[in-house]
Amino acid sequence: MTPDHTSPRHVVIVGNGMAGARLAEELRRREIDPARLAVTIIGEEPRAAYNRILLSTVLAGGLTARETKLKPDNWYARNSISVRTGVKAEKVDRDARRVFLNDGSTVDYDELVLATGSRSFVPPMAGACTEAGGLAPGVVTFRTVDDCDAILAATQPGAKVAVLGGGLLGLEAARGVLGRGADVTVVHLASHPMERQLDTDGGAVLARVLEGMGMRLVLGQHATEVLRDGDRVTGLRLKDGSTLDADLVVISAGVRPNLDLATQAGIDIGRGVLVDDTLKTSDEHIWAIGECAEHDGVVYGLVQPAWEHASVVAGLITGTDPTACYHGTSQTTRLKAHGIDLASMGEVNALIHDRDTEVMALADPTRGRYAKVVVRDNKLVGAVLLGNPEVTGTLTQYFDTGMTVPSDRMALLLAEAQRA
Numbered sequence: 001m002t003p004d005h006t007s008p009r010h011v012v013i014v015g016n017g018m019a020g021a022r023l024a025e026e027l028r029r030r031e032i033d034p035a036r037l038a039v040t041i042i043g044e045e046p047r048a049a050y051n052r053i054l055l056s057t058v059l060a061g062g063l064t065a066r067e068t069k070l071k072p073d074n075w076y077a078r079n080s081i082s083v084r085t086g087v088k089a090e091k092v093d094r095d096a097r098r099v100f101l102n103d104g105s106t107v108d109y110d111e112l113v114l115a116t117g118s119r120s121f122v123p124p125m126a127g128a129c130t131e132a133g134g135l136a137p138g139v140v141t142f143r144t145v146d147d148c149d150a151i152l153a154a155t156q157p158g159a160k161v162a163v164l165g166g167g168l169l170g171l172e173a174a175r176g177v178l179g180r181g182a183d184v185t186v187v188h189l190a191s192h193p194m195e196r197q198l199d200t201d202g203g204a205v206l207a208r209v210l211e212g213m214g215m216r217l218v219l220g221q222h223a224t225e226v227l228r229d230g231d232r233v234t235g236l237r238l239k240d241g242s243t244l245d246a247d248l249v250v251i252s253a254g255v256r257p258n259l260d261l262a263t264q265a266g267i268d269i270g271r272g273v274l275v276d277d278t279l280k281t282s283d284e285h286i287w288a289i290g291e292c293a294e295h296d297g298v299v300y301g302l303v304q305p306a307w308e309h310a311s312v313v314a315g316l317i318t319g320t321d322p323t324a325c326y327h328g329t330s331q332t333t334r335l336k337a338h339g340i341d342l343a344s345m346g347e348v349n350a351l352i353h354d355r356d357t358e359v360m361a362l363a364d365p366t367r368g369r370y371a372k373v374v375v376r377d378n379k380l381v382g383a384v385l386l387g388n389p390e391v392t393g394t395l396t397q398y399f400d401t402g403m404t405v406p407s408d409r410m411a412l413l414l415a416e417a418q419r420a
Helices: 018-030 052-060 145-154 168-178 200-212 260-265 303-318 389-401 409-413 415-419
Strands: 009-014 037-043 081-085 089-093 098-101 106-108 111-114 118-120 139-141 160-164 183-188 216-219 223-229 232-238 243-245 248-251 255-257 273-275 286-288 293-295 332-337 340-346 358-364 369-376 379-386
Touching: 009 018, 009 106, 018 037, 018 303, 052 145, 052 168, 052 332, 089 260, 139 145, 145 168, 145 248, 160 168, 168 183, 168 248, 168 332, 200 216, 200 340, 200 358, 200 369, 200 379, 232 248, 273 286, 332 389, 340 389, 358 409, 369 409, 379 389, 389 409
Parallel strands: 009 037, 009 111, 037 081, 111 286, 139 248, 160 183, 160 248, 183 216, 273 293
Antiparallel strands: 089 098, 098 106, 118 255, 223 232, 232 243, 332 340, 340 379, 358 369, 369 379
């Protein structure tokens, strides 16, 4: 039986990452009176919310972990937001509208928002995990501040670091430790790095840039075993039987939404927690935002959709925007690695002979530059820009707004596009 909830209404946010913290901020911005709306954040990590995007900069030495914090220490108290860190939500009683935590306590809610994020995917690989299921010594993922600390502790000049995964996060981790003097090898299953964001030609130019920085790329391969001498990592065995030396293995092979709590609660899930255009789940009092949410068949792994989710949910819960809806986010990806300027947006694999599109591309591999734009119905629907920062802002604006592009399509690839 549903309890007799009294004022204030209580919003409980499970997840103290970028999505959950942003929602708390949006809720309090719309309803400043804690007597009307109480907000509680539950976070499994034992620290305040931080900007996960900046972890690659921490690896590179440009920031400390403390400098990645999203808010000053006293911000939550000043805004009457209760934050419980280092505690995990283990169970939801939907009838009672109650969350059970692993410290034995409970929190009642009027509205529950799942912002549980994602966890690193660890591919099956001998020697990577202990019998208890945790990561073995010398193996670390790249997801949290603790991961950063572990990587930095093991990364000395001359250390041999193998990074499994040549996607966005894998390359950011690789570039960070390379800048600290490590000997870095990236092992990637696809034929070119960042295959989700780059076409084949763009990927080839990026590979050349990375190798020019001193990074070694092993493409079209995956590791089958972490080689060890006791607790010490000595290398990797690859699928073709070859081996490479390594003192540390960093796994960045993708993420999986954290669905344990949603599954226990019995709400509908797919690849993520299924939500409608209001970000509600199959339970009218439970919402999902950020990387754990699946909307219209898409699970987003970027921060911009999470912020848009937070705005919609805050508007609906507070009643300040009762018609708010989420209709998806146009995805633009930036590689945040020192010495590389890369942006990718929309459709990147269209070919020149595709009849319904206009595709323009320029490549200068020797100088690490590549540009490609895809136009359909006079709108920019895709672009890849490597080493072309002078046009990135303009093309992002065309892509985000749907503005009609200049009739001189080639100008889109050049700095002149800014004056079109």
